[in-house]
Structures are given as C-alpha cells and as structure tokens.
Amino acid sequence: VAALAGQQLPRRTLTLPPGEQTKSLAHLAEICRWLAQNGATRKSTLVAMGGGVIGDLVGFAAATYMRGIQYIQIPTTLLAQVDSSVGGKVAVDIPEGKNLVGAFHQPAAVYIPIDLLQHLPSRQFNNGMAEIWKYGFIMDRELTERLQKNPQPTGNDLHEIIEACIRHKAHVVAEDEFETKGLRAILNFGHTVGHAIEQALGYSSLLHGEAISIGMVAESRLGELLGLTPPGTTQIIRSCLEASSLPTRFFAQFGPQHMHQDRLADPEALVNAMRRDKKATSGKLAFSLLTSIGGCKLIDGVEEQFVYQALQEI
C-alpha cells in the first residue's frame, strides 16, 4: 500500500511491515511511541490503511493510546473490507494464540476503496472470498447460490456482494457488540479450526482465508458427525471453496513449502490450541456449526473425539 501511494503518503505516516508477525505487542509499542513522539493527543485521529493485520493492530493502538482515541479504517484487501474492518474487534497475537490480547473499539468511520482491489494479487483476493463464502454458508443461502454461479465476482457484482457482507456483519455486531449473547460468535464458523491451523503453522504458510477455508470444511464435517449439519453439506462447501481456488483438505500437500504428504499439522496441537479459543470455557470446545446452507448455531461442550474424527475425514 505504501509503495502504491508513493509520494502521496501524508507527512505523518508510520509504515509497518506486512504479515501476521506485525500483529504483536512490540509493534503496538512502536505505534504508541510514534504517536507520543509526534505529539498525538486524546483528540487525535489515527487512520489505519492496509489489510486486516494493519486494521487490527492500529485499531488496538487507537483503543489503548491514552486509553482510547478515535480511528478510521481504510481496508485495502478484500478480506479486511468484508470482515475485519467492520465491528470494532481489534487485537494483537501472542505466541499462545491469535487475537488473545485486544479490545472492542469501534472505528469512527470505515472507508472501503473497492477500486484498490484491482491491485490485489489473486491469492489475496481468494483469501477474502473465503469470508464472503462464510457469510453465504452461515446466514445467506441466496448469496451462496449467487457465488456458486459466479465464484470470481468482479465489477458491480463484486460491489453488491461486498455490500451484502458488510450489512450482514454490521447487523450481527449491532445485536451483540461485545460477543456476550452468543450471536456474534456465529461469525466464527470455520475459525475455531482455522485459527488453530494458523497457530500450528506459525501464521506464515497459509493466509487467514485459506486456513478458515479448511476450517469451514472441517467444522461442516464436525456438524455432520454431531447430527446438526445435513449430510452432504461438507461436499457442497468444499466444491464452493475450491471454485475460488481455496484449499479444503487437512490431509494434503500445500504449496512448495509444505512437504507434509500426510496432514497439515499435528491434530493434538490443533485441539490444544482450540482449548485456548476465546469461545471455549473450562477447556470445553465451542464451535459455530451449520444447521443448513444459510443457517448456523453456536454449540459448546463438543467432545474432542469428534473434532479428531472430522479432521481425519477431510
């Protein structure tokens, strides 16, 4: 983004490196120190321009600098546009897990520069498609059908789809801003397994959307095993995601760096990570699981044996 903006960057800009590694307490310190050094006060407004990493990190800096200042999100990736920039969830990672240190802090405004998506590499575009499919799977059968007809939307079609996703997200967040009612947690479909995969792989090999793509297939299968998700749903979901060139298998080889011929990660390490998931209580796993294509439900107290089996079968 900084390279694209070139000389047009505002004078007071801090440029941060891309990648999940940037979502750390060390970079939070860097931003807060930079703010103080540049004379930022409680009346200052911070602008986060970049993908989800930048939005989450800069939003958390805004939540905590002087106990909270105003900020504006300008998400530049499809993933951030349809998901992380809306809803005020901001956070950084610690080695024990993703987003484990953070806050709820609503942006004063979110600008969505859809035109910038033309500069997005196709892998990054598909990364965002994973979250778009998610909205279809959990709460919008029509959106799912629309995407099945055109899994690589562009132009006005893309514009409408992004808008639909943001409306869904905003509606859920308005009903359950602080995730206390069990409603907002439904947006976590695919994320319990997905976050665990990201953590096991060190947040570097797979993009977030790729990890939750595999996570959605795994959690769909988990729902089938628990008798909640209609049989055959996993196959439908896999076809959808593969139409957007997203990975959907736990037992497979991913990318040139991943020579695991057997499985993506150690299942026990994944389940350990899931126990630290924010939805979990007293070590009991919780998942947002599908009741149909277009509906879902938060289920807690899931037995770990079913999670192992679901991973085994995808």
Add this chain to the structure above:
Amino acid sequence: VAALAGQQLPRRTLTLPPGEQTKSLAHLAEICRWLAQNGATRKSTLVAMGGGVIGDLVGFAAATYMRGIQYIQIPTTLLAQVDSSVGGKVAVDIPEGKNLVGAFHQPAAVYIPIDLLQHLPSRQFNNGMAEIWKYGFIMDRELTERLQKNPQPTGNDLHEIIEACIRHKAHVVAEDEFETKGLRAILNFGHTVGHAIEQALGYSSLLHGEAISIGMVAESRLGELLGLTPPGTTQIIRSCLEASSLPTRFFAQFGPQHMHQDRLADPEALVNAMRRDKKATSGKLAFSLLTSIGGCKLIDGVEEQFVYQALQEI
C-alpha cells in the same frame, strides 16, 4: 506482598517484581501469556494484589486479555487504596510517558485490607498521604483541617479518612467515568508536574506521591501566578505536605542519590513531558488548579512561561 503471604499464595499465582519499571508492555505480554498457558478463558477472574503498579498493570491485562475479562483489586499500599484501585483507570508506561497505553476497565470488586498497612514502610505510607492531602486540597476543606490536626493518622481515624477519600474518588468517577467532561481531570491536581518529574527522573528516585507532592506545590504556585489560587495557598500546602514528611521543593537536594544542589530536573525537559500529558491538546498545557483550599478547576491553554516561573519559585 508475596513474601508476607508465604505459603498462603494460591496455586495459580504469578509474582511480579515491584517498581514502576514493571508497568510495561513486556510485563503485559508476560501476564497474558501466563493466563493463556494456564487455560484462562473469558469467564476467568484475575485478582490484582499489590500496590498501584500491580493494580494498573494487572487491570490492563484484564482489560485486554481476550478483549476483556473480570478482575478484582486488592490494593496493599495506602496510595493504591485511596486512589488507583478505584475508578477503572488501568495502564502501562512507555518511554515517552507514564500511563500512555491503557484502558478504562472497572474492577468487579475492590477489597481494601487496611490491616496490611501495618507492614508498610513509613516512606510508602507517606506516599499515600500525598494523595489523601490532594483530596483535601481539591474538594474537602474539612479533611484538610482534620489532617492538619493529625498529619499521621492511625487506627479508626485512618479508616475513616481512607473511606472519605474513596467516596470522593467514586463520586467523581461515577460522574465522569471516561474523563470526557473535564470533571475527572480535577483529580489530576499536582499530577501534570508530578508525572513530568517522575518521567525526568526515570520513575525510580522519587515515589509517585513524592513527585505529586512537589507537583501540588508547583501547581498551587502556578495557580497563584495566574490569579486563580488565593495568595498564600502555596505556603499552606507546603506546610501540610511537610507534616507528612513529603518533599515540596524543586530547588533542593533529595536523598543520597540526588546530588543536584540546584534543581530536581531540567525544567525544559519537564515542560516537554507536560506537552504529552493526556490533558494537553495541540501542545497547550492543561492543569487542575486550586480555587481555594477545598476547590479546584481544570484550566487549559496555560502559557509555558508561568510554568517555568512556578518551578523557579518553589
């Protein structure tokens, strides 16, 4: 505190080193990682037992771990009992200033173990007396007169005084929890100068109460120079604080480590630090200044020349 508790410490206890240096983002990371490693969930309750450093740091960890969990304050110093444990202001320091990264996060409960004060060294006790005097100066003439008669309260007298201070604090916080109305900021009397002194000295040589003791004298003189504080108030305040063995001079020698015969710190460095104070806007200094013994007012846009003069004259 850990040494006093000995074997009675709960099994899941993290012991942190004393001193302002502990109020850092590095220790925030340590606490959050420890919580995750010990399986803490969103339903867990964190207990902060110790002085103000521990309360502020652990409270900030509770505010941010999994975007906020419940916590309980058990302040063990007089300073923390009458001030920092009540009101939900939690924070850590960065090199650019004190409490610059934090949150508003109310404790679920505050237990005040007054009996523990018997173990408090007298310098630490006087440290707390500085904040008690402050409540008298800014909003309670009767409390000031009571303390003038007995500047080293004990027993039931001390109990009543602590209770009075907490009531004052709770009242102000209830009216202006997020410090947006200019009311809560009055509690900052002595703190604009005091924080700057602490920062210039590296948070180590003077205790917080000692720094704000000097700060209250300086800001009282500043109020006199601005025509807001009745002439002679500075002398009264100095006598009060000296009765509790607190330092009150900017031009003096403090302790064996401080061989400055002339002044405590570089006045320009102090004013620079004051410009980064959270009450300042656009580099204009703001102070809570006395209108009488027992009344005060938030004043912004104070010219720096008066601040230099006030420091010069105390």
